[in-house]
Amino acid sequence: MARVVVDVMLKPEILDPQGQAVQRALPRLGFEGIADVRQGKRFELEVEGPVDDAALARIHQAAETFLANTVIEDFTVRVEEGQ
Template identity: 65%
Template sequence: MGRVVIDVMPKPEILDPQGKAVVGALPRLGFTGFTGVRQGKRFELEVEGEVTDEVLAEARKAAETLLSNPVIEDVVSVRAADGAAGAGA
């Protein structure tokens, strides 16, 4: 059973309030040295068989039509997951 990983991020020119909140909270918790944060989405799609080029093409189309809003977001990556994704850090 294969897995496709899709990353979606807010476009660089779009304000990202979640990222702004995180970058404001980090120094208050003692984490210095981070100057900017952007928050996006990560999807893991399970497929029945192998992750072929056709599956990746279909996943990219789904990413661009359903999983992201092309006005404010970029699909930055569509790839086959390597090994045991979803496992602990």
């Protein structure tokens, strides 16, 4: 089965307090030099059958209507190679 990955991130203009909390914790753990952190979501979809244009179009639609809320989030869809 082929894997399609959908990454969902808050839009750049949306405040991400979770990412900020992670960023602030990093120096306390000795990880210096990280200027900013944004936290997102990754969905791994195991697709039955061929991942052709039609299948990708369906996944794009699922991402747009369900996996992401496009009022506040952006998403990308990509096929994971080499499996």
